[in-house]
Amino acid sequence: MKYEVVMGLEVHVELSTNSKLFCACSSKFGAEPNENVCPACLGMPGMPAVTNKRAIELGIAAGLVTNSEITKTISFDKKNYFYPDLPTGYQVTQLFAPICKNGWVEIETEKGKKKITLSQIHIEADAGKLVHDNRTDTSLIDYNRASVPLIEIVSNPDFRSAEEVVAYLEKLRQLLSFANVSDCKMQEGSMRCDVNISVMEKGATEYGVRTEIKNMNSLKAIAAAINYEAQRQIDALETASEELVQETRRWDDSKGQTFSMRQKEDATDYRYFPNTELMPISIEDKWIEEVRANLPEAAHDRFLRLTEKLGLSEYDSNIITGSKNLSDIFDKTMEYFSKPKEVANWIIVELLSIAKGDNKGEDDVKIDCKKFAKLMELVDSKVINRNVGKDLLSLVLTEDIDPEKYVEENKLGMISDTDMIDKVVQEVLVEFSKSVEEYKEGNQKVFGFLVGQTMRKLGGKANPQLINSLLKKHLS
Numbered sequence: 001m002k003y004e005v006v007m008g009l010e011v012h013v014e015l016s017t018n019s020k021l022f023c024a025c026s027s028k029f030g031a032e033p034n035e036n037v038c039p040a041c042l043g044m045p046g047m048p049a050v051t052n053k054r055a056i057e058l059g060i061a062a063g064l065v066t067n068s069e070i071t072k073t074i075s076f077d078k079k080n081y082f083y084p085d086l087p088t089g090y091q092v093t094q095l096f097a098p099i100c101k102n103g104w105v106e107i108e109t110e111k112g113k114k115k116i117t118l119s120q121i122h123i124e125a126d127a128g129k130l131v132h133d134n135r136t137d138t139s140l141i142d143y144n145r146a147s148v149p150l151i152e153i154v155s156n157p158d159f160r161s162a163e164e165v166v167a168y169l170e171k172l173r174q175l176l177s178f179a180n181v182s183d184c185k186m187q188e189g190s191m192r193c194d195v196n197i198s199v200m201e202k203g204a205t206e207y208g209v210r211t212e213i214k215n216m217n218s219l220k221a222i223a224a225a226i227n228y229e230a231q232r233q234i235d236a237l238e239t240a241s242e243e244l245v246q247e248t249r250r251w252d253d254s255k256g257q258t259f260s261m262r263q264k265e266d267a268t269d270y271r272y273f274p275n276t277e278l279m280p281i282s283i284e285d286k287w288i289e290e291v292r293a294n295l296p297e298a299a300h301d302r303f304l305r306l307t308e309k310l311g312l313s314e315y316d317s318n319i320i321t322g323s324k325n326l327s328d329i330f331d332k333t334m335e336y337f338s339k340p341k342e343v344a345n346w347i348i349v350e351l352l353s354i355a356k357g358d359n360k361g362e363d364d365v366k367i368d369c370k371k372f373a374k375l376m377e378l379v380d381s382k383v384i385n386r387n388v389g390k391d392l393l394s395l396v397l398t399e400d401i402d403p404e405k406y407v408e409e410n411k412l413g414m415i416s417d418t419d420m421i422d423k424v425v426q427e428v429l430v431e432f433s434k435s436v437e438e439y440k441e442g443n444q445k446v447f448g449f450l451v452g453q454t455m456r457k458l459g460g461k462a463n464p465q466l467i468n469s470l471l472k473k474h475l476s
């Protein structure tokens with residue numbers, strides 16, 4: 001309690017452009033190694049660079065959703081260093097005239113609301129990726145990611161706990177994904193975060209020696225790394241067991257520890273200078289207003305629409321607007337089947353549980369919304385029962401079936417013939433007479449079992465309300 005942890009964040013977010021920052025190569029994740037490369041992004045001498053306009057627009061959009069000032073004239077600079085994943089020998093970035101300055105983001109933690117201030121957002125080109133091949137004990141290079149456009153969002157040292165850092169990253173993810181700036185998928189590396197961290201005695205005016213932690217790829221890892229590193233620094237101050245130096249440290253998730261990577265470079269080590277091959281770009285107010293006008297509906301506005309206009313609970317609305325993907329599925333499905341509570345229910349209860357079983361997150365669920373709506377309609381109009389509907393949902397996801405056709409071809413229509421159900425109910429009561437006795441002795445749970453047996457005999461297709469009422473009638 002004697003110490004205070006002070007942190008600032010550098011968050012890298014890959015922009016959701018179709019092509020790279022200075023060439024027409026695809027920037028899509030998941031291609032075969034070195035499939036998306038050309039002489040320009042491989043750094044061949046003499047190749048002209050053409051700036052991707054969409055990347056600049058997404059940079060402006062990022063500034064707008066983070067309350068930043070947009071710079072009137074931006075330019076690019078070279079950050080020089082040698083590393084095999086960087087074919088040009090320098091990274092294109094913005095040191096002197098970054099696209100955004102002085103923004104802020106409001107976060108909410110258990111302690112209440114807090115404003116996190118941003119010093120700047122700049123656009124830069126990503127590097128390639130080294131892949132170590134254990135079989136041949138060599139390192140291979142994949143340049144697909146080389147020159148993919150990124151923004152780096154640099155915060156001031158406003159964070160005092162891991163909880164604040166996690167809340168901020170979740171907020172950024174929400175703001176940027178709803179604005180279509182990035183899909184912000186940490187597991188695919190489209191959102192990455194470095195934490196600058198130091199500790200000082202409470203009330204001190206000067207920050208302690210800071211380290212930078214890299215290599216964290218989940219919110220859980222980030223929180224664990226912060227807590228570990230803060231404690232390591234406090235121990236060092238308390239016991240003088242080691243001297244704290246300004247350095248970059250790597251987080252090892254399996255060991256639960258940070259390890260020294262290299263002593264921290266200063267800006268001068270990179271010999272920054274203006275990139276004279278790229279013209280400065282003027283961002284006029286008109287362009288900013290165009291980007292603002294085209295921003296998709298923000299998460300908070302969607303939340304208000306769901307709760308106030310559509311009458312959904314705050315709980316359901318929070319889940320749906322917690323993910324851009326789910327929110328889009330909701331809106332799209334509503335175009336074909338406009339019962340908001342039903343749609344929300346099917347998404348939250350059924351769709352997400354199937355996704356969870358397949359180890360997929362909210363952002364990875366994909367479904368044909370027209371078919372999704374159709375199966376809800378079949379259940380709603382009592383053509384099929386809900387359980388058949390659930391099975392159909394799995395089939396829409398895995399085999400892309402047409403629900404209406406499938407019901408017809410497989411005769412899955414709901415059985416609502418009272419005489420037919422009644423006959424089966426009576427059979428079940430005879431067959432499971434022991435359960436009937438238990439029920440009559442007061443064991444209410446047996447009722448569900450008898451419903452299940454009746455449903456089973458009717459191929460799972462019967463009207464559950466009818467089974468319930470007929471069973472009750474006979475049992476009383």
Ligand SMILES: [Zn+2]
Pocket residue numbers: 020023024025036037038039040041042
């Ligand atoms: Zn290229």
